[in-house]
Amino acid sequence: AQKITQTQPGMFVQEKEAVTLDCTYDTSDPSYGLFWYKQPSSGEMIFLIYQGSYDQQNATEGRYSLNFQKARKSANLVISASQLGDSAMYFCAMREGTGNQFYFGTGTSLTVIP
Amino acid sequence: GAGVSQSPSNKVTEKGKDVELRCDPISGHTALYWYRQSLGQGLEFLIYFQGNSAPDKSGLPSDRFSAERTGGSVSTLTIQRTQQEDSAVYLCASTKRLAGIYEQYFGPGTRLTVT
Numbered sequence: 059a060q061k062i063t064q065t066q067p068g069m070f071v072q073e074k075e076a077v078t079l080d081c082t083y084d085t086s087d088p089s090y091g092l093f094w095y096k097q098p099s100s101g102e103m104i105f106l107i108y109q110g111s112y113d114q115q116n117a118t119e120g121r122y123s124l125n126f127q128k129a130r131k132s133a134n135l136v137i138s139a140s141q142l143g144d145s146a147m148y149f150c151a152m153r154e155g156t157g158n159q160f161y162f163g164t165g166t167s168l169t170v171i172p
Numbered sequence: 173g174a175g176v177s178q179s180p181s182n183k184v185t186e187k188g189k190d191v192e193l194r195c196d197p198i199s200g201h202t203a204l205y206w207y208r209q210s211l212g213q214g215l216e217f218l219i220y221f222q223g224n225s226a227p228d229k230s231g232l233p234s235d236r237f238s239a240e241r242t243g244g245s246v247s248t249l250t251i252q253r254t255q256q257e258d259s260a261v262y263l264c265a266s267t268k269r270l271a272g273i274y275e276q277y278f279g280p281g282t283r284l285t286v287t
Contacts, residue, residue, distance in 0.1 A: 103278035
């Protein structure tokens with residue numbers, strides 16, 4: 059089974075609107091961390107936000123927030139007030155507490171329309 | 173700057189040749205990862221170094237791939253007898269643990285093309 063599933067290959071959002079990028083994960087480890095990264099066309103991977111499995115509150119970082127639904131094993135990224143510079147690939151990733159690997163999804167390509 | 177650097181940025185090689193890709197992590201980061209990203213795909217874990225511990229090589233796709241990390245700093249990923257399916261972007265990330273979070277800092281990648 060895939061550790062990380064991103065079911066939206068491409069998304070479009072109007073500038074200044076909010077958008078939700080979906081991510082579901084699969085693990086039996088009670089301790090894990092969930093990450094979102096942004097990869098612009100230039101290729102660098104930029105860390106956006108982190109959610110720990112024991113965190114009680116949803117993580118927020120500026121315009122980014124993580125909608126963490128533990129029972130559903132989902133960790134959706136919400137970008138508020140989209141900007142043209144948000145157009146990029148977005149990857150969800152997980153690190154299990156017992157392992158070294160980061161597991162990445164296949165990514166969602168976000169296009170912000172002016 | 174103080175970021176992760178990788179060299180070369182681009183490498184074109186003929187099938188069957190060996191290549192070496194270099195990663196200079198952020199000073200003081202004890203953990204280092206290598207990933208492979210094929211066109212339009214997510215990141216595929218290759219190998220992980222943590223301090224002086226034995227590396228986690230579980231992601232290496234074949235014995236043509238090897239990596240070393242000298243002095244706990246610079247790392248080299250070597251691909252022997254390259255094949256066309258090795259064409260991808262190879263990303264290196266150095267990692268620190270801050271407040272319980274393993275935060276990865278990625279290099280710009282090396283784009284490998286095998287002709």
